[in-house]
Amino acid sequence: MKQKSKLTGTDDQTGGDFKPRLTINDIARMAEVSKKTVSRVINKSRFVKEETRLRVEAIISEHDYEPDPQARGLAFRRSFLVGMIYDNPNPQYVVNMQQGVLDGLAGTGMELVIRPCDRKSPGYLDDLRGFVERQKLSGVIMPPSVSEDEALVAMLRRVDCPYVRIASIGLDKPDRMVITHDRKGGEQAGKHLAELGHTRIAHISGPASFLSSHERRGGFIDGLASHGLTLAPEFSLQGEYTYASGMTCGRLLLDRVDPPTAIFTGNDEMATGVYNIARELGFSIPGDISVVGFDDSPVAERMWPPLTSVRLPIREMGRVAALTLFHDPLDGDPPAHAFAPHLIQRHSTAPPVKIGPS
């Protein structure tokens, strides 16, 4: 009563061209129904007469009315926000994933709130719990490696927050998972190098704390095995998914009296480290040493020579994760939630020059 209706266009001149937003009451009045009926239309309730619904919808779209997400959230006891919690150090990965999630959220009225975090920091779990509870998130999306943190997931379940986990294997119920099958990617890398005729093949894996490290390595071994090859223990090193660890492990391999003729690195980042140490030690790529990366990040095609790498459709994965989050089981099957990586062949791999060192 203090504030007159904002809808009487007559006093629009007041305050320049600033139009106050319409509320559900304005729409109700114009449509000559109760606000509750407008609410029913907004929320797509079935209990509205076709005719009424059309009339209300017409007025809503005519006036570009959008319900206030804060008010709705307050009444629903749930916000229209989706959180993305991540600790992935690769900016390209993060940006692609964000974009994919936004793709999947488009048109839903949900907004994306980002939350990078450090799993090793002391208040980690409590901070996240505060965040999720305070914001009453509609859902949370977690790429690796936070997706692999069972304590975090347990916390989300405890506070009743829906979530979707993106990981290389199925860690949860299918409708809470997007599976990336990194193993298959590793397998392709192994087959590719075997088919080129390499036999002295090395691997630099990611850190043990990442599931993907094990999956990629395991798949690689499978791929070699399918061609009767094995990964020799002295040719299997553990890196950290970093450039520096690629350098270090690469040096260990290439400094040997009997170096490998091909290296599969757990990600592209480490492949760039191998490139540099190879150059330093006078190995030509792919002449003396073939290299295969993983991720197919943008640097892959910019390296010299362009890097053969295993690609995962990150953005699409993000999109599907968002769809999965809001998928209603009554609407049938959830969206395809499994992805297969595939090898992008460039110019860092070639048959070994000399067949065997002896």
Place this chain on the structure above:
Amino acid sequence: MKQKSKLTGTDDQTGGDFKPRLTINDIARMAEVSKKTVSRVINKSRFVKEETRLRVEAIISEHDYEPDPQARGLAFRRSFLVGMIYDNPNPQYVVNMQQGVLDGLAGTGMELVIRPCDRKSPGYLDDLRGFVERQKLSGVIMPPSVSEDEALVAMLRRVDCPYVRIASIGLDKPDRMVITHDRKGGEQAGKHLAELGHTRIAHISGPASFLSSHERRGGFIDGLASHGLTLAPEFSLQGEYTYASGMTCGRLLLDRVDPPTAIFTGNDEMATGVYNIARELGFSIPGDISVVGFDDSPVAERMWPPLTSVRLPIREMGRVAALTLFHDPLDGDPPAHAFAPHLIQRHSTAPPVKIGPS
């Protein structure tokens, strides 16, 4: 009345360990004051007796009470969300900027909602207006090039949304700006190459639609001028900040009968293009051609040889942008809002081998 108070710890066993969140009413009751007084404490009103304030604060922190941002937002007619609107194609830039803004927002209770966009898409401005109005954002942070879009800024002013623009020059009132002085970075690049003894120096600029393109180029010319040099028209090409345009422009320069001995590229991305074309055409870096980039993105130190580049403290800029957004003029001067880029010398620059081609 329908719902009993949630505070009587006695029936906590109901529903397992799930504790419903306390509300302002619970705190008021425990502190034996009205909810309005609790509200005053939350909002740091001066009109609360010291003793009362301490009592209320004690209870708040004892119970980890956090006011509901949705309810507060509804009453305030403003959400506790900050938007970051951007169209920057560089993932490293975006991630660093996001992180910086989050740094600046830490502890304020504000959350960051991201909004990548395409300035060329048709509904661009209307979409953003809908977003800002619907969410009643507390503020918006804009890095280049959206920060240079006066139509967007006019829209934000019209809907009364606070904002901070990050740009290479002062486009707005100081308290709405974070200035990056790209010009000074260009100048350093020019001086560096001149001091090494180069005279045949080329530049590949960014697209004309980016302010930074002009600033970096202008500063570069200034830097050369301070050593009595000029940028010859045939050595000044316009690229697009992309890898491909770096290749194309690099080829144009190096294919000449009288190629330059040094190239300053408007960003690192284009420098990688120049690297590859140089390799293809048989130029060694820095032996035959020196290269200086801009941004000092992570690839810079991973290239071979590591790229000399001009660094801008992106993350810190994001942090300061957030602080600036919420800076109260009554609290004195706004945080330092001007940044100076500086040159990071690596191994892609050296004195020219032969003094002059003749």
Place this chain on the structure above:
DNA sequence: CTGAAAGCGCTTACAG
């Protein structure tokens, strides 16, 4: 199929 009342958890005037 539709609506009047009460409520979500806060804050803004308005009193005192």
Place this chain on the structure above:
DNA sequence: CTGAAAGCGCTTACAG
């Protein structure tokens, strides 16, 4: 310095 009332813009029971 403190509080009772009304309101922010929606939705949930509850009636009919």
